[in-house]
Amino acid sequence: xxxxxMQRAIELAKLCLLSDDVPVGAVVVKGGEIIGEGYNxxxxxxxxxAHAEIIAIKAAAERLGSWHLDDCxxxxxxxxxxxxxxxxxxxxxxxxVFGAYEAKSGSCSAESVVNLFSLGYNHKPEVYGGxxxxxxxxxxxxxFKNKRT
Amino acid sequence: xxxxxMQRAIELAKLCLLSDDVPVGAVVVKGGEIIGEGYNxxxxxxxxxAHAEIIAIKAAAERLGSWHLDDCxxxxxxxxxxxxxxxxxxxxxxxxVFGAYEAKSGSCSAESVVNLFSLGYNHKPEVYGGxxxxxxxxxxxxxFKNKRT
Numbered sequence: 001x002x003x004x005x006m007q008r009a010i011e012l013a014k015l016c017l018l019s020d021d022v023p024v025g026a027v028v029v030k031g032g033e034i035i036g037e038g039y040n041x042x043x044x045x046x047x048x049x050a051h052a053e054i055i056a057i058k059a060a061a062e063r064l065g066s067w068h069l070d071d072c073x074x075x076x077x078x079x080x081x082x083x084x085x086x087x088x089x090x091x092x093x094x095x096x097v098f099g100a101y102e103a104k105s106g107s108c109s110a111e112s113v114v115n116l117f118s119l120g121y122n123h124k125p126e127v128y129g130g131x132x133x134x135x136x137x138x139x140x141x142x143x144f145k146n147k148r149t
Numbered sequence: 150x151x152x153x154x155m156q157r158a159i160e161l162a163k164l165c166l167l168s169d170d171v172p173v174g175a176v177v178v179k180g181g182e183i184i185g186e187g188y189n190x191x192x193x194x195x196x197x198x199a200h201a202e203i204i205a206i207k208a209a210a211e212r213l214g215s216w217h218l219d220d221c222x223x224x225x226x227x228x229x230x231x232x233x234x235x236x237x238x239x240x241x242x243x244x245x246v247f248g249a250y251e252a253k254s255g256s257c258s259a260e261s262v263v264n265l266f267s268l269g270y271n272h273k274p275e276v277y278g279g280x281x282x283x284x285x286x287x288x289x290x291x292x293f294k295n296k297r298t
Contacts, residue, residue: 048216048240049203058198067197082265083235086256090232091197105270107235113269116231120262121254 001097005029005075006132009099012039012052013077013139019044023139026052026076028060028069028093035072036060052076053084057091069093077136079106079129085116089123096127099136150246154178154224155281158248161188161201162226162288168193172288175201175225177209177218177242184221185209201225202233206240218242226285228255228278234265238272245276248285 005027012025021040028036038055042048053076061067073095074088079102088096096108096117106112109129117124154176161174170189177185187204191197202225210216222244223237228251237245245257245266255261258278266273 042216046214046216047207047210048218049198049207049210049236051239054198058196061196061198065195067191067195069197081235081239082256082270083232083239086230086232086235087198090200090230105238107231114263114265116263121231 001073001095001128001131002029003132005034005073006077006097006099006136008034008037009052009075009077010132010135010139012037013136016040017143023143024052024076024078026056026074028056029073029075030060030064030069030071035063049083051081051084053080054087057087057093061091067091073097077132077139078102079108079112081105082107082113082116088125089116089121092123093125096125097131098127098129099132100140101129101133101137150222150244150277150280151178152281154183154222155226155246155248155285157183157186158201158224158226159281159284159288161186162285165189166292172292173201173225173227175205175223177205178222178224179209179213179218179220184212198232200230200233202229203236206236206242210240216240222246226281226288227251228261229257230254231256231263231265237274238265238270241272242274245274246280247276247278248281249289250278250282250286 009025013023016023036059041050158174162172165172185208190199234256
């Protein structure tokens, strides 16, 4: 694990603020190189599937010309939702590193709704949660604080 | 529920055979009209997220100009995987009608890996499984039988 990639994911998350999207950023890394990046564009594109992780995974698969992301790591600023955890399982990503925990929709830890990676699917990535937790959680809390004021 | 829409999903599933993709088709219906269609293009596009449901949901959201698919029904020939079940939750689809059960990756019934719609997420669609079950299950079993021979 290398926190430099989480810093890049945080930079990407800040781009969400331009479209009033919940700030979440993600990068896919293979062999020390970033091969896919994404940030949440749900509001920008009116697309319920346009989460940071989905966009980064699609970009990485396009770059590799393969849907198998076996030796790849995903860094994301917020605990993935079930859709994104499912995309991680489907693409066989080896390692998931996430920032802030997400109690309402998080699907990758026992502390949240469910840990999909602990169930009987045919792929179980390694997962590290709470990385750069203060900085990544602040992105979300500041966003919703500003929405209320 | 109207089995005519499942018949259209079955027609779409058959298009997957042109690219040797696992045959799964899906349609999104609102007010009696099909507003989004999709079929599995994982191999065709080398995209791990290009499942029938994701493509149909994106198409419906684009058509409506909104990521809220509140009053919509999704018809799909195979029980959704966790990624697609998560996309259904994220898009607030009201009703899910699926054909064949899928023991290995299915995520919408107690008979499969998990029923994500029974957990603590902020949206719980109604779900009807096993609709046109023989016809939809045959699509999958015939596909894998032909792969082996």
